Amino acid sequence: MMMNPAMRVTADEERVVRAWAVLQGVLDPEVPALSVCDLGIVRDVLPRDDGLEIVLTPTYSGCPATEVIERSVVEAIELAGLGPAQITLRRAPAWTTDWISDDGRRKLREYGIAPPSGNAAAAQAQPINIVRRKPTAPIECPRCGSANTERLSAFGSTACKSLYRCVACREPFEYFKPI
Amino acid sequence: MTTPSIEINHTPAVQYLLRIGDTALIHGQRLAEWCGHAPIVEEDIALTNVALDHIGQARALLTRAGQLEGRGYDEDQLAFLRDERDYRNVTLAELPRGDFAFTMLRCAMLATWFRLLWQRLHDSSDVELSAIAGKAVKEARYHQQHAADWVVRLGDGSDESMRRMRAALAELWRYTPELFDSDAVDEQAAATSLGPRWSDLREPWLAEMRQLLVEARLDPPADSAFRSTGKRGVHSEHMGYILADLQYLQRAYPGGVW
Numbered sequence: 540m541m542m543n544p545a546m547r548v549t550a551d552e553e554r555v556v557r558a559w560a561v562l563q564g565v566l567d568p569e570v571p572a573l574s575v576c577d578l579g580i581v582r583d584v585l586p587r588d589d590g591l592e593i594v595l596t597p598t599y600s601g602c603p604a605t606e607v608i609e610r611s612v613v614e615a616i617e618l619a620g621l622g623p624a625q626i627t628l629r630r631a632p633a634w635t636t637d638w639i640s641d642d643g644r645r646k647l648r649e650y651g652i653a654p655p656s657g658n659a660a661a662a663q664a665q666p667i668n669i670v671r672r673k674p675t676a677p678i679e680c681p682r683c684g685s686a687n688t689e690r691l692s693a694f695g696s697t698a699c700k701s702l703y704r705c706v707a708c709r710e711p712f713e714y715f716k717p718i
Numbered sequence: 719m720t721t722p723s724i725e726i727n728h729t730p731a732v733q734y735l736l737r738i739g740d741t742a743l744i745h746g747q748r749l750a751e752w753c754g755h756a757p758i759v760e761e762d763i764a765l766t767n768v769a770l771d772h773i774g775q776a777r778a779l780l781t782r783a784g785q786l787e788g789r790g791y792d793e794d795q796l797a798f799l800r801d802e803r804d805y806r807n808v809t810l811a812e813l814p815r816g817d818f819a820f821t822m823l824r825c826a827m828l829a830t831w832f833r834l835l836w837q838r839l840h841d842s843s844d845v846e847l848s849a850i851a852g853k854a855v856k857e858a859r860y861h862q863q864h865a866a867d868w869v870v871r872l873g874d875g876s877d878e879s880m881r882r883m884r885a886a887l888a889e890l891w892r893y894t895p896e897l898f899d900s901d902a903v904d905e906q907a908a909a910t911s912l913g914p915r916w917s918d919l920r921e922p923w924l925a926e927m928r929q930l931l932v933e934a935r936l937d938p939p940a941d942s943a944f945r946s947t948g949k950r951g952v953h954s955e956h957m958g959y960i961l962a963d964l965q966y967l968q969r970a971y972p973g974g975v976w
Contacts, residue, residue: 600853601774630849663856669866669926670933692760693864694767718856
């Protein structure tokens with residue numbers, strides 16, 4: 540039976556809506572509190588004649604999770620019967636932590652990771668201070684909320700995080716670096 | 719049975735990209751040597767994080783170089799199957815890692831240079847190169863800040879740390895002019911808006927380095943007539959050893975995959 544064009548559009552729209560719902564459940568392997576949607580790396584979902592094209596923006600140049608994420612996305616879409624899925628990488632504009640959703644920030648905090656502060660794009664636009672940098676706004680402890688925290692290490696277990704500790708509750712925690 | 723080397727067509731655009739991509743790759747390889755050897759665990763993590771960023775940048779650049787080269791070589795073939803003379807990284811990147819002061823000063827020199835370069839490459843006429851640069855410039859920024867902090871801490875530190883930082887500066891400084899020499903490759907890149915002449919980076923780099931050295935209580939050494947030539951394929955004696963390490967597996971087990 541031939542579908543009329545109007546039905547076709549509706550069917551495509553429905554597949555796209557279902558795909559976004561599926562992607563809400565695809566987690567970042569290195570920060571499993573966040574879905575790829577929370578992270579803001581899914582830029583587009585486009586209907587194709589024989590499936591879907593998912594457009595992703597990689598986070599860090601060397602992030603080893605990128606390829607795992609691509610495979611997880613393809614598997615999830617195909618498992619939901621929406622495949623075959625094809626991944627396209629869109630590098631520009633570059634990913635920024637400003638794209639992490641409000642829901643994502645809440646989930647990070649609940650998971651014990653302080654979400655990225657401020658407006659990363661504006662901070663990147665500032666001229667670099669190589670020496671005598673001004674102290675940045677305090678990072679709040681995701682467990683007790685205290686602003687009395689200190690940085691232990693600029694780099695952490697993954698490219699996207701720094702290591703902190705809370706002076707008030709004595710708990711170490713990770714901070715998702717604004718970039 | 720070993721995998722034979724590939725030969726590539728060194729057009730100016732391909733050379734321009736390989737000079738940058740190979741510098742990122744070889745510096746990344748040197749930094750990765752610190753894995754498990756850094757003086758404190760936080761720095762072990764930092765150095766390997768920076769190395770990983772460099773290797774990611776190199777993958778993207780080698781992929782793009784392969785596309786422009788035109789014979790279908792991918793990032794892996796370019797990284798593992800080229801001979802030494804076809805590597806176009808600056809000599810500075812291939813020098814043995816030295817001590818922690820040497821590593822951090824080189825990291826500050828290269829990160830400053832990379833940040834200035836990526837900023838300009840973001841305006842490249844090559845859409846892919848512009849996109850790679852738009853991402854990498856953010857990474858170079860925190861690499862530079864991190865390395866600069868250590869240059870100050872060690873340069874303006876104890877007698878021993880100051881001695882080591884001065885020795886590193888005396889050794890490394892003479893390799894930096896290569897970062898700012900322009901030749902026909904640069905002229906072609908500038909003419910096609912692929913990217914800046916490297917000589918355009920000299921003044922802003924010197925301004926930032928001088929500021930850093932003053933803060934670290936270090937004096938820039940006098941200029942010397944020595945010119946390193948890694949970016950033209952003529953490397954130091956250290957390059958063969960690093961390639962042996964980097965390429966061994968693919969040469970011994972052709973096409974091996976994880």
